[in-house]
Structures are given as C-alpha cells and as structure tokens.
Amino acid sequence: LMDADEKKVKLSDFRGKVVVMNFLYTNCPDICPLHSEKVASIQESINQTPMKDMVQFITITTDPAFDTPKILKSYGGEHGLDPVNWIFLTSGVSKPAATRKLAERYGFKFTLGKEGYQMHGIVTMIIDKSGNLRAKYHSLKFNKTTMILHINAFTNDNH
Numbered sequence: 001l002m003d004a005d006e007k008k009v010k011l012s013d014f015r016g017k018v019v020v021m022n023f024l025y026t027n028c029p030d031i032c033p034l035h036s037e038k039v040a041s042i043q044e045s046i047n048q049t050p051m052k053d054m055v056q057f058i059t060i061t062t063d064p065a066f067d068t069p070k071i072l073k074s075y076g077g078e079h080g081l082d083p084v085n086w087i088f089l090t091s092g093v094s095k096p097a098a099t100r101k102l103a104e105r106y107g108f109k110f111t112l113g114k115e116g117y118q119m120h121g122i123v124t125m126i127i128d129k130s131g132n133l134r135a136k137y138h139s140l141k142f143n144k145t146t147m148i149l150h151i152n153a154f155t156n157d158n159h
Contacts, residue, residue, distance in 0.1 A: 001060065001089040001098070004072035009089055012131060017056045018154045019127040023099075023108050025063035026075050027116055031140070033079060035122050038140050040080035045148055047082060054155040057086040062099055062110045062118060064090045106133060128154045 001009050011019070022039060024032035036059070043057050059081075061067035067075075072088040075081075091098035103110065110120035124147070126135040135150050 001091055001102075003087055003089055004069045006069055009087070011058070011127075014056045014058070014127075015131055016129050017054055018051075018129060018151055019056050019058055019125075020151065021058045021060065021106070021125045021127060022123065023060050023062050023103050023110070023120070025061055025118055026067050026071050027063060028118065031122055034140055035124070036075075036079035036081065038144075039124060040082075042144055042147055042151075043082055043086060044080070045144070046151060047085065049152075051152060051155050052085060055085060055151060057081065058089060059086070060089045060099065060102065062103065062120065063116070064096050064099055065093050066116060068093075107136070126150055126154060128157060 003009050020039065020042065022035060024035055026032070039057060039059070046052060046055050061072070067090055069090075072090060075088055076083055076086055091102075100110075106125055108121070108123050110118045113119055122139050124137040124142070125133055126147070128134045134154060137147055
C-alpha cells in the first residue's frame with residue numbers, strides 16, 4: 001500500500017497504536033461519504049482526549065484506478081478527517097488485487113459494477129495495538145459512544 005505522497009505503508013507500521021480502519025472509494029455516490037463523516041465524527045471526539053496519539057485512522061480505497069494520490073490528498077479535508085492521525089491508502093493502479101486481498105482478509109467484500117459503481121457493505125474495524133482485529137461495526141447505525149469506549153479499552157490494553 002502507499003499513501004497520498006506515494007510513500008510505501010504497511011499496516012504493521014502502526015503496531016503500538018489502535019487502528020480504526022475502513023474501506024471506501026471516493027467516487028461512491030451514496031454511502032461512502034456518509035461513512036467518512038461518521039468516522040470523522042469519531043476521530044474528532046478521540047482527538048479531544050489523550051487517545052489522540054494512540055489511535056490511527058486508516059481509510060483504504062477500493063478503487064485504486066480512480067483514486068489517484070491527488071484525489072486521496074483532497075478527500076480527507078472535504079469530509080472532516082484530520083491528517084494528524086488519519087491516512088488514506090491505495091494499492092496503486094498496478095495492484096488492484098492487493099486491495100481486494102487485504103479487504104477479504106478483514107472480511108470486507110466489494111463487487112465492481114457498471115460505470116465504476118461498486119456494491120459493498122459498510123464496515124468500520126478496530127485493530128488492537130498488536131495488529132489483531134478486535135471489533136467490527138457494520139452499517140452506519142452503530143453507537144458512536146460504544147465505539148469510542150471500545151477504542152479507549154484497546155488503548156489501555158497492554159497485552
């Protein structure tokens with residue numbers, strides 16, 4: 001994977017931090033922008049606490065052909081995501097299968113449809129400081145406070 005500056009990034013680079021991760025594509029006409037704004041709301045709450053330095057928010061595009069580094073750079077600000085502890089990653093145009101493989105490793109599936117549209121669910125994942133998937137929140141109807149409490153518990157877990 002790489003970030004918007006085309007710097008190589010591995011999820012293991014974030015060991016020692018709790019990771020809040022989601023998959024989306026920027027050209028999504030409906031649910032992805034709402035998902036980003038929900039994650040931004042959680043990030044805003046987290047960043048008002050000492051957890052700010054212990055939590056990394058990661059979004060991974062499922063459309064590396066369209067979501068170029070330039071688009072990745074502009075997306076976060078447009079949806080209220082703070083780059084201080086949020087990063088948007090891509091597998092790059094030449095490796096779209098890498099995104100699918102990673103997504104499926106975390107139980108997230110997407111199907112490419114006509115005209116760039118994708119069929120997909122909404123999942124926000126929490127990965128603990130050791131890199132283990134600890135929680136999945138499906139859809140946008142989860143309780144924000146519950147997620148923040150889970151994140152807090154994982155930041156304090158030293159196992």
